[in-house]
Amino acid sequence: MEKAIEVKDLRKSFKSAAVLKGVDFEVKRGEIFALLGSNGAGKTTIVKILATLLKPDGGTATVNGFDVAAHSENVRQSISLTGQFAAVDEILTGRENLIMIAKLRHLKNPRQVAADLLKRFGLVDAADRRASTYSGGMRRRLDIAMSLIGKPQLIFLDEPTTGLDPEARIEVWNVVKELANSGTTVFLTTQYLEEAEQLADQIAILHEGRIIVSGTLEELKKLFPPAKVEYVEKQPSLEELFLALIGKKEEK
Template identity: 50%
Template sequence: MTAAIEIQHLVRSFGKKAVLSDVNLTVQQGEIFALLGENGSGKTTLIRILTSLLAPDAGTVTILGTPLKGNENQIRQLISLNSQATTVDGDLSGRANLAFIADLRGVQSGKLVINDLIERFDMVDFIDRKVATYSGGMKRRLDIAMSLIGDAQIIFLDEPTTGVDPKARQDIWRLIQKIRDEGKTIFLTTQYLEEADQHADHIAFLNKGKIVLSGTPTEIKTSASPQSILTVALEDENGAARVLPERQFHAGSVVLPDDQVARSLKLLVNNDIKVVSLGPAKNDLETVFFNVAEEEANEVV
C-alpha cells in the first residue's frame, strides 16, 4: 500500500533560525498519526509545509504517491486542513457554514452530504443556531465536519482539542476515530500526551526541529530504558540541582535512568541533601518525552 505521507530530509528556517532540521517521517494510510512536541518545536510549520501553504528549504514530501512540489493543486484536492483557529463564521448558522464550504468546493448533492455530516457528528440540536452562540466544543465539532466536505483522503488537524472542556475533548476524539474507521488518514498535532497515548495508532516526537522518537505508543513506552523517580526535600531542591546540574528537578522530583541512580544518590548524600523517596518511574509517554527532550538539551550544551 502506498504511504499516505512520506517526508525525507525536510529542512525549513526562518532567517537564521532553523525550525525543521532533517525531518524524516512516514505516515501510513488509514491511521491516526499524532505529532507531539512543545510549543515552538516546529509542529505547525511542518503541517503548513505538508498542506502546501509553505515551501521547505530542502527535502521532499510525497502525498499518496505524488510529489508535493509541482503538484500542489492536485494535492490540495486530496487533503483538508483544520487549523488551531476555527474558521467558522459566527454570524451564520452551522448549516449555513457547511453549505458555504460545499458550494465553494463544488460538492454534488451538497444537501445530502451536509445532512449526513450533521447526523454523524450529532449536531442536530444546535446546527440551525448562530455559531456565535456555540460552545468551544460545538464550534470545533462543526469545524472538523467542514473539513470532511469534499473528497479529502488525509485530514490535518492542528491541536483539535485545545481550549475545549474534557467532555468536548472526548466527543472530538470519538469523531476522529470515526473518521479513521471510514478509511481516512488523520494527521494531528497535540500537546495532550495522554490523549495521543490512548487514541493514536502511531506517534512521533518533534523536538528542536527533529524527530527524536517515532512508533506506536506501546513500542515507544516499552523501548524506554528503566527509570526511577528520586525526590528530595523541597528546601534542598536548588542544592540538588547544583549537585546534579544535568538534571531538571520539578517540585523536588527528578527522573533518572536506573543505571545513574547509585551515583546520583551518593552525590546527594555526600552534599547533605535530604532524599525523601526513590521509586520506579511511570512508563508513560509524558515521562519518555520529557526525558528525551532533556537528553537532547544536554547534548546541545
C-alpha cells in the same frame, strides 16, 4: 502506494531561526499518526507545509504520492485541513458553513450533505444559529465536519483539542476514532501525551527541529527500562472526578 505521507530531510527557517532542521517520517494509509511536541516545536509548520500553505526550504514532502511543492493542486484534491484555530465562518450558521464548503467541493447535493453531517455531529439543534454562538466543542465539531466534506483521503488536525474542556475533548476523540475506522488517514498534532496515547497508531516526537523518536506506543515504551512493580495508592484524578460527576448528572 501504501504511504499517505512521506517526508525526507524537511527544512524550514523563518528569518534566521531554523524551525525544522531535517525532519523525516512516514505515515501509512488509514492510520492515525500523532506528531507530539511542545509549544513552538514546529508542529504547525509541518502541517502547513504538508497542506501546501507554506513552502519548504529544503527536503521533500509527498502527500498521497504527490510532491507538495511541485503538485500542490493534486495534493489539495485529496486532503482537508482543520487548523489550530477553528476555521469556521462565525457570521454564517453551522448549516451555511457546511453548504458553503460542499459547494466549493462541487458536490451534487450540498443541502443534503450538510443535513447528514449536522446529524452525525449532533449539531441539528444548533444548525441555524450563527457559529459565533457555539461553544468551543461545538465549533470544533463543526470545524471537523467541514473537513470531512468531499471525503478527503487524508485529514490534518492541528491541535484539535487545545482549549477544549474535558468533555468536548472526549467528543473530539470519538470523532477521530470514528474517522480512522472509516479508513481515513488522520495526521494529528498535539502537546498532550494522553491524547497521543488514546488515539494514535504511530507516534513521532518532534523536538528542536528533528524527530527524536517514532513508533507505536508499544515500541516507544520499550525504549524505557522494563516496568517495575510498585504499590502506589491510586487517587482519582480531578479529571476523572469531574467526568464522573457530570456523567451522574446527565443520568438523572
